[in-house]
Amino acid sequence: MKVTALPQTDWNVAMLDEIIAAVPPGQNLAQVGDMQILVEKLRTWRNQVAGGTVINFAFDGIAPAWTGGNLYYTFDASVSPAKKKAFLDGAAEWAMFANLRFIPRTAQANYFTVKENPSLGGGQSALGMVGGQQFLEIGPGSWNRATICHELGHTLGLVHEHQRSDRDAFVTILTNNIAAGYASSFVKLGNTLNTGAYDFFSVMHYRRDAFSVSPDVLDTIQPLPAYAQYLDVIGKQYDQILSPGDRAGMAAKYGAGPVLTSVVTTTLDSGPGSLRAALYYALDHPGTTITFNIPTSDPGFAGGVFTIQPTDSFPGLMRATILDGSSQPTNSNPNGPEIVLNGALCDPASVYSDGLRLLGSNCVVQSFIINGFSGSGIVIDGTNATGNSVRGCYLGLNSAGTASATNRYYPLIISGGASGNTVGGTNAAARNILSGSAYEGLIIRDSGTRNNTVQGNYIGVNATGSAALSNATAGVSIYGGAQGNVIGGTNTDAANVISGNTFQGLGISGANTRGNVVAGNLIGLNPAGNTAMPNGWSGVSIFGGAQSNLIGGTSAAARNLISGNSLQGVTVSDLGTTGNVIAGNYIGLN
Incomplete structure (x- = not known):
């Protein structure tokens, strides 16, 4: 740049x-692309x-800089309160990295007005400080962080x-x-x-x-x-x-910004002490552990939880970043995690903002409630996404773990060739609750998406396991050529409870979807294995040409308990669905 x-x-x-x-x-200003x-x-x-x-x-000469890094602004009446917040969050993102201050105008001669322009599909803005009033305009459907930061870049003096x-x-x-x-x-x-x-x-x-x-x-x-x-x-x-x-370019133009750290001390979207700032810090410092120390005086604290409401997606996790929600010292939510990531303010919803994205290797996400996003709760995506862990999270639930507070799509998805990742673990603290979704509870899909492990989670039931909290379709879906993934395991604490879902508990489908193992789970039962919590269709469905998958195994530890479901225990269907093994399970028994 x-x-x-x-x-x-x-x-x-x-x-x-x-x-x-x-x-x-x-x-006095001419339009040159999206610059004036x-x-x-x-x-x-x-x-x-x-x-x-x-x-x-x-x-x-050069595009005139704003004197002292002070940018005075007003909002046109066309800008809604939600879009004002989205804009100011974007401005605060730039201000994390340079000596910049965005200040509401009182009587300053040089300032910019932010307005919504219904004729624009993106945005446009004057280049640098041109003198007097100037405008930064954004189209009705373009109040996303990328467009806001791009147009602010022009206002600050950058061309393409x-x-x-x-x-x-x-x-x-x-x-x-x-x-x-x-x-x-x-x-x-x-x-x-x-x-x-x-x-x-x-x-x-x-x-x-x-x-x-x-x-x-x-x-x-x-x-x-x-x-x-x-x-x-x-x-x-x-x-x-x-x-x-x-x-670096903005710092060179306006001077260095504030010092960022790995500690989250505010529920604000951006700025020093925000989660966004800590994630940027982690991108520049491999192996960072991000911790939380938000005071209860923070405006985002209510009902025993600290709620962070971004107006756009956070930077992805890479480079062995550990994001530890359990580090928040206030033990204020007896029902689950203290840190909530809620996507209700992400604007526009059509951008499909995800809660968190794991795009690199050896990252950990621990102890969060993630709900209300226009995409999915957590996305583990791409061939670089290896060796990551997600544990102790409520994905798509309220802070009590008792009711749905769904993201638009999935609580968690593993895709795009991601491999060797772990969802859950073999102790109660690692258990994720993947329930109350408008679609599946968990998706594992795509060629190259292999050798991922899902264990010890509740999928389709509430946080205590006392009642169903249905995902609107299946509990788990594996498809699109995903191979060698393990759902459950032979450790007695590796069992997933996959129950109460509207369709099948677990589905495996599609040509080249092979070599996946489903072992040691409770499918259609409560966590104690003694009371039915039926999935609406079968417990397990293998179809659409899926091949050589294993349900159960030859040892008692590999046995799935597949009982209490509304229709069949296990179904195998469709031409080309061959070589699948169903062995050693209890089907229809407790």
């Missing part, structure tokens, strides 16, 4: 005339180009990463694929002040098919062959919104 200079470029007269002509009378640049500057460049004496020329002066050594712009009217968003800007190496991860980088004549088909930006691995990375802020380059 970071382009902070105003540049030299290959503008032509026709392009400049088109941009200037589009400026309404009396307005002073009209007088554009007219100067146009006259220079038309004179024929200057082909490439430099801007005569793919327009920096050295971009031709890293990417190719496919000009024939750019939709009419958007060429100015891709013009290379010369003589830029580039802080750090070219940053494919920058929040200021466009995605590969931005403003394409045929999105999802024709690219407008492609990394050069040496950087081809970044093709599906650019412009996709799926994980941390601000890259290391973004953070």
Whole structure:
């Protein structure tokens, strides 16, 4: 990142005339992509180009910084309270990494107004401090953290990463694929002040098919062959919104930000002491253990729990990060964990914000209540996600563990080639409660998703195991080529209770879904194994071409108790569903 200079470029007269002509009378800023640049500057460049004496020329200064890092703002009446909070949380994210302060305007001459623009599908903003009132505008469906931080980047003085002066050594712009009217968003800007190496991860980088004549088909930006691995990375802020380059670039422009630590001391979304700040700290410090020490005076403390309500997803866990909710010293919730992550404020819901994402190796998530997110509670995803553990969590429940407080999708999903991860454990403290979901309680899916272990959990029942708390479909679904995963085990404390679900307790399906083992579980019974808590269909279903899976085993320790279900104990169906072994189980008995 970071382009902070105003540049030299290959503008032509026709392009400049088109941009200037589009400026309404009396307005001093011209629209250049999603940036707004002073009209007088554009007219100067146009006259220079038309004179024929200057082909490439430099801007005569840098995008003006906000004096002292103080940004004064107002909100237009079009911005709802929820969107105001989303915006301020995004501003606080930038302010964690540079000497910045976002201050409500009283009578300051230079300030920006945040407004909602119903004609926008993304956002637009003035570049740097232009003087007087300027605007930062966001479309109705675009109040996500990536868009907010991108547009704030412009307001703070950054232009697009793919327009920096050295971009031709890293990417190719496919000009024939750019939709009419958007060429100015891709013009290379010369003589830029580039802080750090070219940053494919920058929040200021466009995605590969931005403003394409045929999105999802024709690219407008492609990394050069040496950087081809970044093709599906650019412009996709799926994980941390601000890259290391973004953070370093802003600090270079405005000065260093506050010192961040691994201790969470507030329920705020962003800022020093927040969970988001601690997760960024962990990204920069492999092997970090994040602990909690939030005072009961915090506004997020109520009902014995500390509730953190982010307005967008948190950075993913990587690099052997341990996230330990049990470290909160206040033992205030006798019914379960003290730290709640609730996604009710994530906006817009269509972004599918997940509670936590484990994307690297050897990470631990321990003792959280995660509910109300528009995606899933916990996602363990990708081939880099190995050796992670999730234990002692209530996923999709209230803080008492007695009622559903569902995420939109699954309590927990393991996917995308994640391997060698553990959900639960062989003691009560490690037990996860995966119940009350609108879909399955647990998903294990995709080719390469293998050798994961699920043990000691309650799936479809409440936290005490005293009553059903149904997942709306199956308890556990394994499909899509997932192989070699173990549900339960031969240790007496490895048993999962998979009961009370609306469909089958456990389903294994699909071609190449093979070698999975289901052993030592209670399926359709209470934790004591003496009272029925029926799954609505069968206890176990194997179908759709799944092959060579094992239900039970030859030892007593491998025996599943599959009883009390509303329909069959075990079903095997469909052409190609072959080689599966069902052995040594108690079916229909206690």
